[in-house]
Amino acid sequence: MSAATDNVARAAARGGSRRLILDTAARLLRSGGYHQTTLREIAEAVGIRKASLYHHFASKEEIVEAVVNDGVRFVHDAVVAALEKTTGAPPGRRLEAAITAHLTALNGQRDYTTASFRVFTFGATPVPESVRAARRAYEDVWRNLIAELQAAGALPKERSPDLMRYLILGAMNGSIDWFRPGRFATADVAQEFSTLLLAR
Amino acid sequence: MSAATDNVARAAARGGSRRLILDTAARLLRSGGYHQTTLREIAEAVGIRKASLYHHFASKEEIVEAVVNDGVRFVHDAVVAALEKTTGAPPGRRLEAAITAHLTALNGQRDYTTASFRVFTFGATPVPESVRAARRAYEDVWRNLIAELQAAGALPKERSPDLMRYLILGAMNGSIDWFRPGRFATADVAQEFSTLLLAR
DNA sequence: ATCGACCTACCGTCCGGTAGGTTGGCGCAT
DNA sequence: ATGCGCCAACCTACCGGACGGTAGGTCGAT
Numbered sequence: 001m002s003a004a005t006d007n008v009a010r011a012a013a014r015g016g017s018r019r020l021i022l023d024t025a026a027r028l029l030r031s032g033g034y035h036q037t038t039l040r041e042i043a044e045a046v047g048i049r050k051a052s053l054y055h056h057f058a059s060k061e062e063i064v065e066a067v068v069n070d071g072v073r074f075v076h077d078a079v080v081a082a083l084e085k086t087t088g089a090p091p092g093r094r095l096e097a098a099i100t101a102h103l104t105a106l107n108g109q110r111d112y113t114t115a116s117f118r119v120f121t122f123g124a125t126p127v128p129e130s131v132r133a134a135r136r137a138y139e140d141v142w143r144n145l146i147a148e149l150q151a152a153g154a155l156p157k158e159r160s161p162d163l164m165r166y167l168i169l170g171a172m173n174g175s176i177d178w179f180r181p182g183r184f185a186t187a188d189v190a191q192e193f194s195t196l197l198l199a200r
Numbered sequence: 201m202s203a204a205t206d207n208v209a210r211a212a213a214r215g216g217s218r219r220l221i222l223d224t225a226a227r228l229l230r231s232g233g234y235h236q237t238t239l240r241e242i243a244e245a246v247g248i249r250k251a252s253l254y255h256h257f258a259s260k261e262e263i264v265e266a267v268v269n270d271g272v273r274f275v276h277d278a279v280v281a282a283l284e285k286t287t288g289a290p291p292g293r294r295l296e297a298a299i300t301a302h303l304t305a306l307n308g309q310r311d312y313t314t315a316s317f318r319v320f321t322f323g324a325t326p327v328p329e330s331v332r333a334a335r336r337a338y339e340d341v342w343r344n345l346i347a348e349l350q351a352a353g354a355l356p357k358e359r360s361p362d363l364m365r366y367l368i369l370g371a372m373n374g375s376i377d378w379f380r381p382g383r384f385a386t387a388d389v390a391q392e393f394s395t396l397l398l399a400r
Numbered sequence: 401a402t403c404g405a406c407c408t409a410c411c412g413t414c415c416g417g418t419a420g421g422t423t424g425g426c427g428c429a430t
Numbered sequence: 431a432t433g434c435g436c437c438a439a440c441c442t443a444c445c446g447g448a449c450g451g452t453a454g455g456t457c458g459a460t
Contacts, residue, residue: 051441163392170372
């Protein structure tokens, strides 16, 4: 029995072939982007025929959209959880917790999150509304956090909150291009970043 | 200097259709990425037939490689020029000048630079050596600048220079996703960023 | 007469998607 | 307990079209 067949068997037993397809698609989309990643590739890696994908999804775009949204959601949920857990803690501690959560999720679900960034604009077609909504919701988390930190004096009040948000998110998301698990510890990176940003 | 490079130099000196093809390819690559952008599209936008592209370039990859490398070179040259012009100036002023030059070039040559980032990894094929070399050379500019600023005390000496470089470049390059000429002035963004980063 | 610049016509390959069949297990009436 | 209908899950075989690239011809300027 091949490894692929085994994958199918175990996934079917758990009733999770949908997740298996998405995991596989995320891995391929991460390295190949939208147009490079073909349904034949995904199907072969999963261990089924291409036509069988259409039993679970209506189109290629539906698969990609699910992967991209999961990528955003993983990060969103992690950061929200970290902020809830540090309610009432010093502002600097909360920023560091948020950065740590973002970087950890970004790195821990690398297939999904990298695919999400790489595929954000897929094709000439406009970005689906569900994708735009997921990203907007996550941006709001940071909008609120930065407002809170500025009010508390942990971030300089006279600086533009929008530009600070862009700077922080840009710096963190850039890590998908240079982060290697063996080279840095996520916690160290998060601490360096928050130290560099906090009012000194 | 290789014969191929010499051909390139002479063709560029004569100007004309080669630059027109690259400008067009850059514009299409910016919005479409590597696999979405087809030779038929490029040829049609230029106003010639697809086969005629092969009179100027040997393959699609050669066109894309030229665009990507130009994108990096535009930014590289602008930042080096800005640093030469501010030799001897206060460290903070030099950081601001470098950030301004980077953002201005990034935004001024949007087709090339955005294409350069979006297409960095094009296809499953390994990134061409010329592209990796161009990026490495530009990273060195920032490596040197950050070392200089840390030595002068303008940036905190105890922070990792690598992580600071990643943070700054990530924050700046993220601007291709949010910068709109009417919404911000490049100089304002540069000043906000450098103020946020400089030791206070 | 040469040659750069461009053309028309064509190649094999792969794409996303569709049509329609096979199989195997589960609920259910007998 | 057993035969049967059903349906999820998967299959083979095929479609039209677009892809990057090639062969070989035309044409005007030097």
